[in-house]
Amino acid sequence: MNLAVFASGRGSNFSAIVKAIKQNKIKARLRILVCDQPQALVIKRAQIAGVRVVLVKREDFSSRLDFEAAIIQRLENYKIDLIVLAGFMRLLSPDFVKRYRGRIMNIHPSLLPAFKGAWAIRDAFDSGVDSTGVTVHFIDEEVDHGPIILQRKIKIRSKDTLASLERRIHSLEHKLYPQAIKLFISGKIG
Ligand code: GRF
Secondary structure, eight states: OEEEEEESSOOHHHHHHHHHHHTTSSOSEEEEEEESOTTOHHHHHHHHHTOEEEEOOGGGSSSHHHHHHHHHHHHHHTTOOEEEESSOOSOOOHHHHHHTTTSEEEEESSSTTSSOSTTHHHHHHHHTOSEEEEEEEEOOSSTTOSOEEEEEEEEOOTTOOHHHHHHHHHHHHHHHHHHHHHHHHTTSOO
């Protein structure tokens, strides 16, 4: 089973997946990191982990079609079975989604369908709800939408600050994403 992680930023989920593979909790090969941001911390993490980095900058291509064609070429070269989105800050086209339907996972820091969008943890915190959580799902053509694979709830404590809630959500993500990938590999989903 060959994996590609797509990420644009910090890469803590990328590292959690690398660790789970190293510990043999996930039986797969992480063949490539696809990243669109040359300064992203996730690139350093990949270099340290010895994972090949595919840097694709949107501005180097005249259209999204060409940008995605370059990505697809790499996915085919490396015989990728599962695409794992981990903070990839670009929307994939409906054609791309269709091509890999059921083979693209995303992680989102809320209990979807609640709190879609880039500020999910802050939005949940500010809204005054008493719990939020993490969702892993297959993507479809809508943003932060598609069949749910795993979902876990977290209580927002009265002493939580936004920072403490973010820490708790991220550490939950680092457990949940490897579990979801494992389910996919075992053929129980997808
Ligand atoms: C995570 O909170 C994930 O849920 C969201 O983007 C963030 C990525 O964090 N989709 P990191 O780059 O893995 O640290």
